[in-house]
Amino acid sequence: xxxxYFSENAYPYLPDPSTYESIRVTLPNxxxxxxxxxxxxxRYLDEWQYAEEMGLDLMINEHHQTATNxxxxxxxxxxxxxxxxxxxxxxxxxxxxxxxxxxxxxAEEMAMVDNYSRGRLECGFVRGVPYESSATNxxxxxxxxxxxxxxxxxxxxxTSHDGPFSWEGRFFHHxxxxxxxxxxxxxxxxxxxxxxxxxxxxxxxxxxYVAATFLTGxxxxxxxxxxxxxxxxxxxxxxxxxRLAYAALVYTGETDEAGLAxxxxxxxxxxxxxxxxxxxxxxxxxxxxxxxxxLKGADIEVARKFPLEKCIENGIIFAGNPDSVxxxxxxxxxxxxxxxxxxxxxxxxxxxxxxxxxxxELFAKEVYPRLKELKVGIESALA
Amino acid sequence: MTTSSxxxxxxxxxxxxxxxxGTGRPLLLLHGAGGPRPTAPFMEMLAQRMHLIAPTHPGFxxxxxxxxIDSVDDLAYLYLDLLDQLDLRDVVLMGFxxxxxxxxxxxxxxxxxxxxxxxxxxxGCKFKDRETREFPDIYALPPDEVxxxxxxxxxxxxxxxxxxxxxxxQAAARNREAAALYLWEPYMHNPKLRYRLHRINVPxxxxxxxxxxxxxxxxxxxxxxxxxxAKMEIIEKAGHTPQNEQPEAFVAAVMRxxxxx
Numbered sequence: 001x002x003x004x005y006f007s008e009n010a011y012p013y014l015p016d017p018s019t020y021e022s023i024r025v026t027l028p029n030x031x032x033x034x035x036x037x038x039x040x041x042x043r044y045l046d047e048w049q050y051a052e053e054m055g056l057d058l059m060i061n062e063h064h065q066t067a068t069n070x071x072x073x074x075x076x077x078x079x080x081x082x083x084x085x086x087x088x089x090x091x092x093x094x095x096x097x098x099x100x101x102x103x104x105x106x107a108e109e110m111a112m113v114d115n116y117s118r119g120r121l122e123c124g125f126v127r128g129v130p131y132e133s134s135a136t137n138x139x140x141x142x143x144x145x146x147x148x149x150x151x152x153x154x155x156x157x158x159t160s161h162d163g164p165f166s167w168e169g170r171f172f173h174h175x176x177x178x179x180x181x182x183x184x185x186x187x188x189x190x191x192x193x194x195x196x197x198x199x200x201x202x203x204x205x206x207x208x209y210v211a212a213t214f215l216t217g218x219x220x221x222x223x224x225x226x227x228x229x230x231x232x233x234x235x236x237x238x239x240x241x242x243r244l245a246y247a248a249l250v251y252t253g254e255t256d257e258a259g260l261a262x263x264x265x266x267x268x269x270x271x272x273x274x275x276x277x278x279x280x281x282x283x284x285x286x287x288x289x290x291x292x293x294x295l296k297g298a299d300i301e302v303a304r305k306f307p308l309e310k311c312i313e314n315g316i317i318f319a320g321n322p323d324s325v326x327x328x329x330x331x332x333x334x335x336x337x338x339x340x341x342x343x344x345x346x347x348x349x350x351x352x353x354x355x356x357x358x359x360x361e362l363f364a365k366e367v368y369p370r371l372k373e374l375k376v377g378i379e380s381a382l383a
Numbered sequence: 384m385t386t387s388s389x390x391x392x393x394x395x396x397x398x399x400x401x402x403x404x405g406t407g408r409p410l411l412l413l414h415g416a417g418g419p420r421p422t423a424p425f426m427e428m429l430a431q432r433m434h435l436i437a438p439t440h441p442g443f444x445x446x447x448x449x450x451x452i453d454s455v456d457d458l459a460y461l462y463l464d465l466l467d468q469l470d471l472r473d474v475v476l477m478g479f480x481x482x483x484x485x486x487x488x489x490x491x492x493x494x495x496x497x498x499x500x501x502x503x504x505x506x507g508c509k510f511k512d513r514e515t516r517e518f519p520d521i522y523a524l525p526p527d528e529v530x531x532x533x534x535x536x537x538x539x540x541x542x543x544x545x546x547x548x549x550x551x552x553q554a555a556a557r558n559r560e561a562a563a564l565y566l567w568e569p570y571m572h573n574p575k576l577r578y579r580l581h582r583i584n585v586p587x588x589x590x591x592x593x594x595x596x597x598x599x600x601x602x603x604x605x606x607x608x609x610x611x612x613a614k615m616e617i618i619e620k621a622g623h624t625p626q627n628e629q630p631e632a633f634v635a636a637v638m639r640x641x642x643x644x
Contacts, residue, residue: 021525025523026523133522134520134522134523137567137568139563139564139567139568140563140567141560141561141563141564141567142453142564170450170451276525277525277526278522278523278524278525278526278529279523282522282563283522283556283559283560283562283563284559284560284563284564288553288556288557288560289553291556291559291560292549292552292553292555292556293552295544295552295555295556295559296544296545296547296552297544297545
């Protein structure tokens with residue numbers, strides 16, 4: 001198993017949540033102090049660098065108009081990391097290409113990062129969270145169609161080397177596509193896609209991309225991974241665990257108490273996400289079935305509001321001493337049928353630099369070596 | 384042909400759910416972003432007086448959504464085709480909100496089959512500057528606030544999602560999705576429309592709810608001034624849907640306009 005360290009790079013110094021309606025989209029940026037923010041940017045880069053020193057690979061994501069994440073451009077962070085790191089793979093998970101106006105620009109940015117890093121880019125494409133339809137003015141209707149057209153255009157831009165091609169699609173027009181630079185890797189950087197819907201998983205599986213899923217716990221993750229594996233089998237395509245990735249909040253302490261204390265701080269990520277219904281359920285984002293439940297006021301993020309012990313039991317947080325963290329991950333890994341990539345959110349909210357670094361160090365030294373040896377266990381073979 | 388249940392028509396290759404009721408002068412009725420309301424009292428009242436033709440826009444209700452359709456302009460051409468196909472003449476064209484925008488887009492293209500035009504709290508035009516939205520951003524406001532802006536009496540007229548069956552909720556979710564396809568960007572308007580309204584050459588009435596907070600009566604007056612000879616009637620104690628909140632006053636205003644000279 002490969003472990004990828006990431007942090008959402010939050011700006012947690014906010015007023016009492018009762019004084020604002022939403023941490024996303026509408027929270028005024030007067031609450032952002034550039035003096036504090038600049039220090040945070042550098043601190044978070046230091047933590048990525050430290051994770052690399054400890055032997056982890058790195059993941060970067062982006063969000064827009066939110067205090068939960070200071071990186072509206074993953075490409076900018078990735079380019080910086082490409083310069084200040086030497087070995088780690090750099091995973092952007094990912095580019096919200098259904099919300100970007102110009103996929104060719106995304107192809108160019110990713111090609112630059114791939115060159116800066118001399119071929120260390122892993123390029124993810126994501127649909128993006130529902131809140132960002134308003135933040136980017138991107139129509140949530142037909143987003144999936146737009147996503148795949150953008151993907152097709154980016155892949156063609158990366159792999160065309162004999163002068164311009166023309167694109168007059170349903171959503172994007174570009175008569176002279178001929179990007180400089182081309183990607184460093186041949187034929188292009190490895191592609192990752194996050195998805196939960198069966199029809200999308202099938203498309204990801206057919207292309208052999210890495211399918212990633214965030215905080216989906218035990219049964220949901222197993223369903224997603226089984227769909228991917230079944231499709232590969234059905235198409236007589238080879239299947240390896242490195243095609244699957246699971247993201248969770250992870251904190252390793254010297255003792256269970258220390259590990260749980262760190263995890264409680266990480267939970268800021270789950271508890272700070274105050275978002276009103278109009279941003280959670282933009283029309284067309286969710287399926288008609290899910291959207292109908294949301295109209296009625298259903299809370300589909302309820303599993304993120306449980307206490308720590310329940311989150312651990314549900315497999316969205318792995319925390320405790322190194323043995324506990326290893327056992328929790330192994331149990332989850334085996335239950336879902338195995339996966340080759342663990343995306344670990346190791347910093348959030350008010351977890352300070354020393355605590356973050358300590359968590360990374362203990363994970364890297366005491367847990368990671370054992371994870372690298374993980375094979376699919378008995379439980380999943382029986383499942 | 385008049386029945387109480389909608390029929391499926393094929394209009395230039397597009398499958399369209401369409402309700403036809405009553406006899407007499409044809410009234411083509413275009414629903415708003417909330418979707419068709421076949422059982423609303425105002426529909427019954429109009430069907431007693433005229434031949435109602437009420438299609439369901441692609442993506443709403445039971446009308447499929449063809450892959451290539453995504454704009455009010457598409458709807459305008461579709462309904463001009465519908466008028467041709469049904470060979471309707473001397474038609475009164477009436478649209479509500481987004482349907483009013485659609486009706487205006489039809490009338491700037493071709494009024495050959497039209498006798499009169501009625502726009503009820505229509506959206507579609509942009510008059511203010513780039514930093515002043517013509518309509519509140521309903522996709523960024525709390526649902527209660529949207530209801531307060533939409534209705535004079537939200538407690539009575541706002542949709543009650545908590546009392547709906549799953550089937551009704553899913554229909555509402557599908558309508559909401561279809562509306563966003565047409566309305567998202569440019570937001571509830573066609574930047575060119577205001578410059579084309581001068582082409583409308585049939586008698587036109589704008590009916591406006593006095594308390595419409597989505598498309599205000601002030602906005603309505605700008606709209607009215609851009610259509611040659613158009614008149615405006617205000618319905619008291621009504622918001623964005625006067626046809627639902629004050630059906631008697633609404634139908635009376637419609638009939639007065641239709642029956643004059």
